[in-house]
Amino acid sequence: MPQTITRGYKALLAEAESRIETIDAAAAIGLAGRDDTVIVDIRDPRELEREGRIPGAFHCPRGMLEFWIDPESPYHKPVFGEDKRFVFICAGGWRSALAALTAQDMGLKPVAHVAGGFGAWKTEGGPVDTEARERKPA
Numbered sequence: 001m002p003q004t005i006t007r008g009y010k011a012l013l014a015e016a017e018s019r020i021e022t023i024d025a026a027a028a029i030g031l032a033g034r035d036d037t038v039i040v041d042i043r044d045p046r047e048l049e050r051e052g053r054i055p056g057a058f059h060c061p062r063g064m065l066e067f068w069i070d071p072e073s074p075y076h077k078p079v080f081g082e083d084k085r086f087v088f089i090c091a092g093g094w095r096s097a098l099a100a101l102t103a104q105d106m107g108l109k110p111v112a113h114v115a116g117g118f119g120a121w122k123t124e125g126g127p128v129d130t131e132a133r134e135r136k137p138a
Contacts, residue, residue, distance in 0.1 A: 015101070016101040020100045020112065022115050032057070037085045039056065041054055042099050043061075043090055054121065054127070085110045087111070088114070091117045093116050093117040
């Protein structure tokens with residue numbers, strides 16, 4: 001018997017968008033580098049190598065988010081214990097919306113995510129560090 005999905009990704013994204021703060025790329029660029037804000041890039045390491053990194057962003061692969069946030073986890077990262085605003089970004093804005101909702105549901109606050117993700121960041125002229133990509137052998 002085939003599986004029947006009762007809540008698809010569109011419903012999950014709609015719920016996330018209704019419960020979290022969404023900011024545009026221009027606003028996110030304005031927050032980058034501020035002492036009171038952490039840009040959390042949840043893209044896969046291969047995406048970072050291929051597309052470049054946001055200078056100063058904290059990289060947290062999406063699959064480790066819950067473990068890195070929870071102070072009781074052996075994988076906890078101290079950055080998530082800081083009294084700051086956490087702005088999540090992915091490639092296009094879907095994973096970051098779900099990540100921001102998860103982080104918020106875990107008690108992290110305040111959180112937001114970037115509509116349009118890294119693609120919008122680049123379109124708006126946000127800084128991108130491509131040094132790691134350029135050093136990679138062809």
